Amino acid sequence: MHKQNFEKKSEKIRDAFQRLKLEHPEKLSRRLNFSWSNWGFGIESIADSLSRLRKFGVDYIELHGNNYGPDLGYRPKELSKMLDEYGIKVSGVCGMFSSDNDLSSNRPIQRQCAIDYLKREIEFTSEMGGQYLLVVPGAVGRSKSYDSSELERSVESIRIIADLFIEYDIKAAIEPIRSAEVSFVHTISDAKKYIHAVNHKGIQHINGDIYHMQSEEAHVGEALMDAGKMLINLHLADSNRCALGEGSMDLDIIIMSLYLLGYNQDGRYVTAEPLGPGGDPYPAMYGNPDKCNLDLLVQGTITYFREREEILIS
Numbered sequence: 001m002h003k004q005n006f007e008k009k010s011e012k013i014r015d016a017f018q019r020l021k022l023e024h025p026e027k028l029s030r031r032l033n034f035s036w037s038n039w040g041f042g043i044e045s046i047a048d049s050l051s052r053l054r055k056f057g058v059d060y061i062e063l064h065g066n067n068y069g070p071d072l073g074y075r076p077k078e079l080s081k082m083l084d085e086y087g088i089k090v091s092g093v094c095g096m097f098s099s100d101n102d103l104s105s106n107r108p109i110q111r112q113c114a115i116d117y118l119k120r121e122i123e124f125t126s127e128m129g130g131q132y133l134l135v136v137p138g139a140v141g142r143s144k145s146y147d148s149s150e151l152e153r154s155v156e157s158i159r160i161i162a163d164l165f166i167e168y169d170i171k172a173a174i175e176p177i178r179s180a181e182v183s184f185v186h187t188i189s190d191a192k193k194y195i196h197a198v199n200h201k202g203i204q205h206i207n208g209d210i211y212h213m214q215s216e217e218a219h220v221g222e223a224l225m226d227a228g229k230m231l232i233n234l235h236l237a238d239s240n241r242c243a244l245g246e247g248s249m250d251l252d253i254i255i256m257s258l259y260l261l262g263y264n265q266d267g268r269y270v271t272a273e274p275l276g277p278g279g280d281p282y283p284a285m286y287g288n289p290d291k292c293n294l295d296l297l298v299q300g301t302i303t304y305f306r307e308r309e310e311i312l313i314s
Contacts, residue, residue: 009219010253017256021313028313030264032255034302035091035271037235039064041294042287046079050086052291056299060091062233062271063128064285067120068101076127083128091269092132092173092233093125096285102139104154104184106146111157118161126168131267132232133165134173134207137185137194145183155197165202173207173232178215186216188223192230209235209273210254220250224257231261236305237274243297244272245304255309272301 003011021028036058038049053061061083067073083090097103101114118135125133137154158172165172176191185194191206206227210220217223224231234254238247245251258270274297275284 006219009222010250013221013225013253013256013260016260017312020260027262028259028264031306031309032258032264033060033091033266033269034058034305035060035062035233035269036298037062037064037094037271037273039066039094039096039285040273040275042284042289044289044291044294046074047082048289048291050082050088052295052298053088054086055295056302058088058298058302060089060269060271062091062134062269062273063093063130065093065095065117065121065124065133066285067124068096068117070120073120074124076124079128090125090128090130091271092130092134092171093121093128094273095121095134095136097136097139099139099142102142103135103157104138104146104150106149106153111153115157115161118158119164122161122164122168122170125170130170131269132171132173132205132207134175134233135203136175136177136182138182140177140181143180143183150184151194151197155194158198158203159200162198162200162202171205171232172203173205174203175207175209175235176212176216177209178212180215181212186212188213188217188227192227195230204230205232206230207233207235210249211235211237211239211241211273214239214249221253221257224254225261228261231263232267233269233271234258235271235273236301237272241274241276243274243304244301246300251305251308252312255305255312259313270305272298272305274301 101117102110103114174191179186213220239249240247
């Protein structure tokens with residue numbers, strides 16, 4: 001029986017992984033760094049979130065970028081103390097971009113809000129010891145274009161503060177998002193073109209998201225390989241945007257692709273972000289948490305991920 005096209009592409013990755021396993025087993029000795037994006041936990045306290053992650057063996061947290069104004073968001077000194085208490089490190093910060101702080105907006109005041117927001121979050125990410133700050137070129141939840149100049153305005157906006165990423169040694173991670181949620185930059189290729197258009201040493205990395213990639217990419221494994229060393233973080237959720245193992249996504253191909261990239265190293269992360277289905281996930285950040293369900297979500301996701309990782313490597 002002839003294989004389907006996606007199966008042929010997956011087979012190439014499987015074969016390359018088997019060669020790596022046979023010829024360079026030392027390159028598989030270190031496991032991938034597993035993190036969790038906490039904004040999907042809703043309005044529960046950060047202490048409760050850290051306690052849950054510690055309980056189920058998650059070593060890193062991607063913090064909600066909630067410094068929406070000078071008086072809003074986490075207090076670094078208090079949060080640092082809690083992180084030390086629970087023994088959890090910060091992988092990075094998930095920047096949140098809506099129509100209120102849109103780098104591509106046709107309203108200058110909203111672009112300025114986005115620039116000011118990034119200034120606060122870059123400094124905050126540095127204070128917390130994070131490696132990256134996720135940046136979305138346009139507003140999430142707005143799939144209709146303002147006009148034909150969104151890309152140019154977004155590029156112009158981020159260039160204004162690009163030097164700060166170098167000054168604070170934080171990597172700007174450009175995230176492609178599916179066309180149901182944003183108006184432009186939907187694929188890894190789009191993100192690379194955006195980075196090329198910015199043309200600045202401070203804007204050189206990509207935040208992938210498997211849920212979006214399943215909608216927009218021809219093959220997730222190939223797209224990850226195409227991202228290459230630019231990939232610094234990868235958001236994980238199953239095909240239904242729920243816990244890993246609850247959908248039809250081929251997690252093995254994703255794990256194999258990452259090992260082929262040499263992604264199992266310092267400063268590179270896989271970050272769970274199972275937000276559930278829907279066109280605009282941002283309301284989740286204000287949801288009332290069901291602690292029992294969140295426990296099951298975290299436990300099920302990391303257990304399934306580590307099980308598949310060990311099966312592939314051993």
